[in-house]
Amino acid sequence: MSIATASCSLVIAHWLLLYMSSPNTTPPPVKDAQGMISLNVPKERAIIAQAIFDQNNDNEMSLDELASLVDAAGAEVVASVTQKRAKPDAATLFGKGKVEELVNVRKATEADLLVVDCDLSPAQARNLESALKMRVIDRTELILDIFARRAQTKQAKLQVELAQLRYQLPRLKRMWTHLDTQSGGSIGLRGPGETQLETDKRLANTRIELLQKQLRTIRQRKDIESKARSEFETAALVGYTNVGKSALLNALSRPTGDKVLEKDMLFATLGSNTRKVDLGGGREVLLSDTVGLVRRLPHHLVESFHSTLAEVQDADILLLVADASDPELDEKLKAVTDVLGELDVLKKPRLLVFNKCDQLEPTVLAGMQKQFRDAVFTSAHTGFGLDELREKVLSLLDENDQEIELRLDAANPQLGKVRSQISKHGRILEERWEEDQLNLRVRISPRWRKLLDANAVQ
Ligand SMILES: Nc1nc2c(ncn2[C@@H]2O[C@H](COP(=O)(O)OP(=O)(O)OP(=O)(O)O)[C@@H](O)[C@H]2O)c(=O)[nH]1
Numbered sequence: 292m293s294i295a296t297a298s299c300s301l302v303i304a305h306w307l308l309l310y311m312s313s314p315n316t317t318p319p320p321v322k323d324a325q326g327m328i329s330l331n332v333p334k335e336r337a338i339i340a341q342a343i344f345d346q347n348n349d350n351e352m353s354l355d356e357l358a359s360l361v362d363a364a365g366a367e368v369v370a371s372v373t374q375k376r377a378k379p380d381a382a383t384l385f386g387k388g389k390v391e392e393l394v395n396v397r398k399a400t401e402a403d404l405l406v407v408d409c410d411l412s413p414a415q416a417r418n419l420e421s422a423l424k425m426r427v428i429d430r431t432e433l434i435l436d437i438f439a440r441r442a443q444t445k446q447a448k449l450q451v452e453l454a455q456l457r458y459q460l461p462r463l464k465r466m467w468t469h470l471d472t473q474s475g476g477s478i479g480l481r482g483p484g485e486t487q488l489e490t491d492k493r494l495a496n497t498r499i500e501l502l503q504k505q506l507r508t509i510r511q512r513k514d515i516e517s518k519a520r521s522e523f524e525t526a527a528l529v530g531y532t533n534v535g536k537s538a539l540l541n542a543l544s545r546p547t548g549d550k551v552l553e554k555d556m557l558f559a560t561l562g563s564n565t566r567k568v569d570l571g572g573g574r575e576v577l578l579s580d581t582v583g584l585v586r587r588l589p590h591h592l593v594e595s596f597h598s599t600l601a602e603v604q605d606a607d608i609l610l611l612v613a614d615a616s617d618p619e620l621d622e623k624l625k626a627v628t629d630v631l632g633e634l635d636v637l638k639k640p641r642l643l644v645f646n647k648c649d650q651l652e653p654t655v656l657a658g659m660q661k662q663f664r665d666a667v668f669t670s671a672h673t674g675f676g677l678d679e680l681r682e683k684v685l686s687l688l689d690e691n692d693q694e695i696e697l698r699l700d701a702a703n704p705q706l707g708k709v710r711s712q713i714s715k716h717g718r719i720l721e722e723r724w725e726e727d728q729l730n731l732r733v734r735i736s737p738r739w740r741k742l743l744d745a746n747a748v749q
């Protein structure tokens with residue numbers, strides 16, 4: 292399935308019409324190694340392009356990431372083009388000369404589509420398409436497409452569809468004109484007028500409402516599930532995509548939990564997975580893996596994935612994971628911090644975790660350790676630094692703990708249970724018997740204290 296068709300569910304229906312009326316029948320879909328549906332057709336050939344403007348340095352990262360995103364969407368990069376300009380051209384983003392160059396590159400490489408590393412206005416996309424005579428998609432459409440291919444759970448699928456519809460709604464006109472040219476005026480697609488466009492908008496809006504309702508129901512069910520385990524403190528692994536968050540979750544929870552998917556591809560994880568992790572001394576924490584972030588993450592996705600990212604908002608502490616061996620480490624850390632700011636969680640206690648340290652020269656590692664004294668340096672692959680990570684998580688939770696005195700009646704049938712729960716969720720500092728009462732001085736988590744209060748234990 293092509294990137295442009297996959298990135299738009301409304302287009303799919305019309306594309307299917309074209310497909311079914313075509314005399315060349317293509318073999319039925321097959322599943323690839325990752326269990327994803329792939330049509331037995333050659334990979335699409337993509338030109339990737341970047342425009343760097345004087346007023347916006349954020350664009351100045353290499354095109355490698357865009358190439359990886361194209362790869363993750365199942366296409367092949369055949370050429371890359373960069374332009375530096377003072378400001379974007381309102382009609383075509385790139386200047387006239389660059390557009391001509393792109394026409395020549397398309398002819399030389401026989402490319403099928405152009406992927407632009409920034410957001411295009413509907414008009415810019417339309418103008419570029421007609422000048423280049425090939426499909427043009429922007430970074431947001433590409434990321435939405437990857438999410439659509441990767442979504443496995445019902446929640447993720449609904450979230451992606453919602454994000455796609457929200458993104459496509461103002462662009463419906465472009466899709467229609469685009470298909471109209473492609474079809475050469477096939478029956479049912481000829482000259483769709485304003486009425487059809489209005490109908491489509493209404494249908495899209497109805498679908499958006501339905502998706503929002505279904506997502507609310509899933510969220511309510513998850514709320515109930517998370518309340519059931521609310522006695523445990525929670526930590527969330529957050530970070531750029533492909534830094535090793537899932538690998539760390541697996542390494543820390545081994546051998547108790549089933550393994551979650553860790554894979555060298557962008558956006559391997561789309562939902563959230565939670566495992567219990569033993570921090571030592573009998574104390575446990577619930578650790579959640581979350582969807583990977585990316586610079587300039589489409590706003591529609593952040594909004595739609597709100598319920599998945601809610602794990603981050605609910606967490607007591609955050610483990611901000613970065614790939615220590617990544618040359619673009621600083622830019623990516625900044626991108627993650629920006630999203631955390633958008634989620635309003637920057638006040639939560641957090642720990643910086645530099646993973647993939649097995650990829651570093653010892654001298655480089657030593658230099659980073661000096662520079663980031665509060666961070667933890669790990670390798671999910673070799674196990675390096677994992678004990679220190681557990682200790683630091685423990686002390687971060689400890690800082691949050693509150694010291695209280697408890698008096699338990701010896702005749703209280705819950706005595707043994709309460710005592711063992713306290714060591715799971717905190718520390719017993721002092722223990723004294725006074726006649727038929729057990730006096731405890733303890734440090735416990737605010738969550739557990741709430742539970743004790745609710746159960747009138749004092
Ligand atoms: N060398 C090395 N590779 C690692 C390490 N940790 C993870 N990886 C590899 O990095 C790739 C990405 O790992 P994941 O755990 O899937 O990364 P992630 O952060 O969960 O990625 P997303 O789910 O896409 O956000 C995989 O190929 C892992 O095997 C590590 O400590 N050292």
Ligand SMILES: [Mg+2]
Nearest residue numbers: 536537559560
């Ligand atoms: Mg992952």
